[in-house]
Amino acid sequence: MAINDNKIYLASKSPRRRELLRQIGVEFELLLLRDSPNRGPDVSEEVLPDESPDTYVARVTQEKAGVAWQIMTMRKLPLRPVLAADTTVVINNKILGKPQDQAEALSMLRQLSGATHTVLTSIAVHHMDGNLHAMQRSEVTFANLTDAQMQAYCLSQEPYDKAGGYGIQGSAARFISHISGSYSGIMGLPLFETSQLLRKAGIFIP
Secondary structure (H helix, E strand, O other), X not given: OOOOOOEEEEOOOOHHHHXXXXXXXXXXXXXXXXXXOOOEEOOOXXXXXXXXXXXXXXXXXXXXXXXXXXXXXXXXOOOOOEEEEEEEEEEOOEEEOOOOOHHHHHHHHHHHOOOEEEEEEEEEEEEOXXXXXXXXXXXXXXXXXXXXXXXXXXXXXXXXHOHHHOOOXXXXXXXXXXXXXXXXXXXXXXXXXXXXXXXXXXXXXX
16 A cells, blocks of 8 residues: 555544654644543443453553554545554552542552553554554562652642553652663554654555
């Protein structure tokens, strides 16, 4: 498929993913999925019974890309590759989603304190010639945190729109003693894997 304007659609609300795409010079337009209290989300992020973290994050990402592709065609928008991504924090094989309140954020931080956890980021690209998928896995180690540190962090706005209740690019970086893997993947969009998939989908990236 020839991409006339070398642009993609990004099916994500994450400002971090927008920042990362700009970092590698990828032009994009937002193609956001519905997530309203009255009509419900276009893609449910509920974990299915007995679903492993790897299967969960891959399924959700591919569903998001597929629904965004359908929206593009229904609206008769210019045909472009659609990129979706999802990030999941896993500790002891348990998925930590986005905390709904301070108590849940504190609970997550207590689990992460002094331990190593896994960050899975799945990316999917739908385009005219097929569907592409990749998974990036990183390991993140937190230092032992005091109650005062955790309480202070949870009083900020940082924990509440991020898987696992923290963002590595924010003030939580001071808690992290070691990472193994992809910094951009932990942020929410692994740039090496993303670049590879977008090139396969016909996007020119120098």
